[in-house]
Amino acid sequence: MNSKRLLTKKQIVEVFERFKAANSNPQSELVAPNPFCLLVSVVLSAQTTDKAVNKATEPLYKIANTPKQIYELGEEKLITYIKSIGLYRNKAKNVIELSRILWQDYDSMIPDTRE
Numbered sequence: 025m026n027s028k029r030l031l032t033k034k035q036i037v038e039v040f041e042r043f044k045a046a047n048s049n050p051q052s053e054l055v056a057p058n059p060f061c062l063l064v065s066v067v068l069s070a071q072t073t074d075k076a077v078n079k080a081t082e083p084l085y086k087i088a089n090t091p092k093q094i095y096e097l098g099e100e101k102l103i104t105y106i107k108s109i110g111l112y113r114n115k116a117k118n119v120i121e122l123s124r125i126l127w128q129d130y131d132s133m134i135p136d137t138r139e
Contacts, residue, residue, distance in 0.1 A: 054078060059134055060126065061089050064119055072109045080106045091127035095120060 031039070043050075053074040056062035061081070068077045084105040088094045094102065102116045109115070126132055 055082070057085055057089055060091060060132070061085050063134060064094065064122070067119055067122065068106060068109060068115050070115070071111060076109050080108050091123040091132045095123040095127050 052062070054062060054065040054069065055078045056065050065074075065077050065081055068081065084102075088097050097120075099113075099116045099120050102119060103112055106112045106116060106119075126134065
């Protein structure tokens, strides 16, 4: 029988303290001009490399780097930038919806909390 055991809060804290000790200032390989673009890059990075995402997003972020700008591109235009990465149709759909929600419901700001 394969039973899974969750870590306790104390164990989780210990794991993150070990991460911090090993690398006190971790850096993402994703290149993004602002927090919104970093969020988009993270969405796009599923099942692909950061290098591939950076290659696709470099020209994209030069013309669109806010939720409104990305939303207004639309799925088909966004696809022209990200078609070199895997699952690009679903990712384009999700990025457009993410952009719409942030632009229309959150004044283009990424919320600080899950709520």
